[in-house]
Amino acid sequence: MATLNKPKTSLISLASVLLLVLALVLPASGVLNPYVVQILMYVGINMILTLSLNLVNGYMGEFSVGHAGFMGIGAYAASILTVWVLPRAWTPWAFPLVLVVGGLAAAVAGLIVAFPSFRTRGDYLAIVTLAFNMIVKSVLENLEVVGGPRGFLGMPRLTNLFWVTAWVLITVLILRRLVYSNFGRGITAIREDEVAANLTGVDTRRLKLYAFLISAFFAGVAGGLFAHLLQFINPRSFSIIKSTDMLVMVYLGGVGSLAGSLLGATIFTVLMEVLRPLGLWRWVVGPLLLVLLMIFRPKGIMGFKEWKWLREEKVASSQ
Amino acid sequence: MPLLEITGLTHNFGGLRAVSDFSLKVKEGELVGLIGPNGAGKTTIFNLISGVFKVSRGMIKYQGEDITRWPSHRISSGGIARTFQNIRLFKELSVLDNVRLGGYAQHGYNLLQAMARTRNFKIEEERQRQRADSLLARFNLSPYADAPARNLPYGEQRRVEMARALISKPRLLLLDEPAAGMNQSEAQDLIRLIKEIKEDFSLTIILIEHQMRVVVNLCQWVKVLDFGETIASGPPQDIQHHPAVLAAYLGKDGALAEVEAEKATPGPGKVA
Ligand SMILES: Nc1ncnc2c1ncn2[C@@H]1O[C@H](COP(=O)(O)OP(=O)(O)O)[C@@H](O)[C@H]1O
Numbered sequence: 001m002a003t004l005n006k007p008k009t010s011l012i013s014l015a016s017v018l019l020l021v022l023a024l025v026l027p028a029s030g031v032l033n034p035y036v037v038q039i040l041m042y043v044g045i046n047m048i049l050t051l052s053l054n055l056v057n058g059y060m061g062e063f064s065v066g067h068a069g070f071m072g073i074g075a076y077a078a079s080i081l082t083v084w085v086l087p088r089a090w091t092p093w094a095f096p097l098v099l100v101v102g103g104l105a106a107a108v109a110g111l112i113v114a115f116p117s118f119r120t121r122g123d124y125l126a127i128v129t130l131a132f133n134m135i136v137k138s139v140l141e142n143l144e145v146v147g148g149p150r151g152f153l154g155m156p157r158l159t160n161l162f163w164v165t166a167w168v169l170i171t172v173l174i175l176r177r178l179v180y181s182n183f184g185r186g187i188t189a190i191r192e193d194e195v196a197a198n199l200t201g202v203d204t205r206r207l208k209l210y211a212f213l214i215s216a217f218f219a220g221v222a223g224g225l226f227a228h229l230l231q232f233i234n235p236r237s238f239s240i241i242k243s244t245d246m247l248v249m250v251y252l253g254g255v256g257s258l259a260g261s262l263l264g265a266t267i268f269t270v271l272m273e274v275l276r277p278l279g280l281w282r283w284v285v286g287p288l289l290l291v292l293l294m295i296f297r298p299k300g301i302m303g304f305k306e307w308k309w310l311r312e313e314k315v316a317s318s319q
Numbered sequence: 320m321p322l323l324e325i326t327g328l329t330h331n332f333g334g335l336r337a338v339s340d341f342s343l344k345v346k347e348g349e350l351v352g353l354i355g356p357n358g359a360g361k362t363t364i365f366n367l368i369s370g371v372f373k374v375s376r377g378m379i380k381y382q383g384e385d386i387t388r389w390p391s392h393r394i395s396s397g398g399i400a401r402t403f404q405n406i407r408l409f410k411e412l413s414v415l416d417n418v419r420l421g422g423y424a425q426h427g428y429n430l431l432q433a434m435a436r437t438r439n440f441k442i443e444e445e446r447q448r449q450r451a452d453s454l455l456a457r458f459n460l461s462p463y464a465d466a467p468a469r470n471l472p473y474g475e476q477r478r479v480e481m482a483r484a485l486i487s488k489p490r491l492l493l494l495d496e497p498a499a500g501m502n503q504s505e506a507q508d509l510i511r512l513i514k515e516i517k518e519d520f521s522l523t524i525i526l527i528e529h530q531m532r533v534v535v536n537l538c539q540w541v542k543v544l545d546f547g548e549t550i551a552s553g554p555p556q557d558i559q560h561h562p563a564v565l566a567a568y569l570g571k572d573g574a575l576a577e578v579e580a581e582k583a584t585p586g587p588g589k590v591a
């Protein structure tokens with residue numbers, strides 16, 4: 001088995017390195033026009049968001065509708081660092097660390113949301129996450145120091161295709177390693193049958209904490225990337241509408257699937273770009289799509305399925 | 320010291336007394352039967368032992384330790400495994416993952432080690448995988464390893480549940496009507512299987528069963544329940560002829576009880 005898997009693993013590593021090099025070279029060389037690069041960055045950020053939400057909604061089977069709250073916390077935390085705390089000259093080098101801090105800030109909020117999930121499920125937890133999203137937005141709107149409803153600006157444009165690609169790869173790597181471990185299997189067992197999971201020795205509370213923590217972290221990182229791409233954020237960017245977008249991407253691409261997350265984020269982002277001429281009507285598409293998906297294809301394109309290269313590989317300790 | 324000692328266990332659902340002052344001592348290596356008509360409170364007792372329901376009155380001791388208030392994941396990782404009257408598998412997950420999950424509490428790595436894919440993680444995963452593989456082979460399930468559990472026929476699903484319970488190397492196994500929905504020859508195979516695993520895994524077993532046949536064949540000691548009350552206990556040969564048992568269980572409508580057991584379909588929303 002070891003001999004079988006070795007090439008697969010190194011092939012993936014090679015492809016990742018290649019992707020990173022391309023992400024660095026292509027925009028600089030002018031082969032890709034800036035508009036395409038811009039779209040690619042949005043696709044990447046949405047991939048991270050979708051992977052993040054899929055862990056809670058798809059793998060764990062809870063129904064979070066407030067993930068934009070985590071994204072917002074990450075965005076503001078990261079922006080405060082680059083605008084107020086760090087000397088401007090340091091920010092390009094400190095950017096990965098800035099994003100990690102944004103992620104950690106969101107993760108703390110993730111822990112807080114995880115606690116109600118010990119006691120409630122389904123609709124009730126959905127309402128809790130919805131309330132969380134609204135609280136985050138209201139708090140930001142009332143915090144005059146960060147601009148209140150007018151928003152916060154002055155961030156340097158640190159987000160580029162390279163960093164976006166790097167974080168997509170990191171997210172996929174970490175989530176894949178989580179999913180194909182006892183922890184990931186335990187998280188899916190919560191979705192399938194929480195009582196039976198407890199009865200087979202799965203510590204479901206601890207796993208809910210882990211899932212919310214990790215999920216919120218990556219949503220926070222995506223928020224940081226988003227803020228340093230737009231160089232301007234306001235509380236409305238992290239409203240329930242944003243959360244709805246994430247839901248559409250998860251339930252379009254496929255629940256409980258890494259491949260589905262990547263696919264859902266890509267299709268939705270490109271679709272919304274194509275529909276730009278529709279103007280405000282565009283915002284009807286997301287919620288409408290969500291309703292249709294829930295009725296006709298609740299598992300999405302790749303529901304519970306995985307592309308071959310993302311599936312579990314048999315581990316061999318003897319090497 | 321008995322392996323399991325239950326004293327004065329009582330449980331109400333609203334106004335309904337499902338279990339009343341139930342006591343039981345099970346010694347290491349015993350196979351004890353729990354019988355009684357539908358609704359007698361048998362499954363409720365399993366749910367109380369395994370921590371699904373909170374115990375409001377009574378005490379449960381396991382290996383001399385008071386486990387009455389333990390959360391269910393701790394009870395099961397402490398060595399009490401169970402199966403369910405109406406099968407409860409993780410349906411979308413593969414058969415292999417179902418079985419591996421049974422060993423969840425024994426994995427010897429933490430979250431960071433899993434993320435870093437440390438050597439320890441790989442050793443533990445491989446060990447768990449091998450144990451699951453050998454159990455799958457033992458229960459003739461190897462061809463199904465990668466199939467989602469929901470795709471398996473009924474009998475195979477029952478065996479997956481048993482493999483999932485056994486991978487954690489429990490000392491005490493609670494089997495809730497394992498022969499439900501089985502015909503005579505399938506039930507015969509099951510009796511043989513239970514005898515074998517009891518020896519191979521040095522188990523102590525509490526068996527809930529509806530079919531007298533199975534109980535007489537397997538159990539050294541039987542408790543008979545009716546409306547939550549213990550109405551008789553003793554060796555199965557004696558129980559069969561006990562007047563209270565005949566009245567409450569077999570005498571009431573013996574044939575009917577047998578038929579019901581063949582197609583026992585518990586109501587919705589119940590933890591069974
Ligand atoms: N979760 C529950 N909520 C309310 N009543 C229940 C529940 N579970 C069982 N009961 C009731 O308790 C009694 C005993 O049920 P149970 O333990 O399932 O019986 P058995 O397993 O002996 O057939 C029945 O009257 C049943 O309807």
Ligand SMILES: [Mg+2]
Pocket residue numbers: 361362363404591
């Ligand atoms: Mg029952």
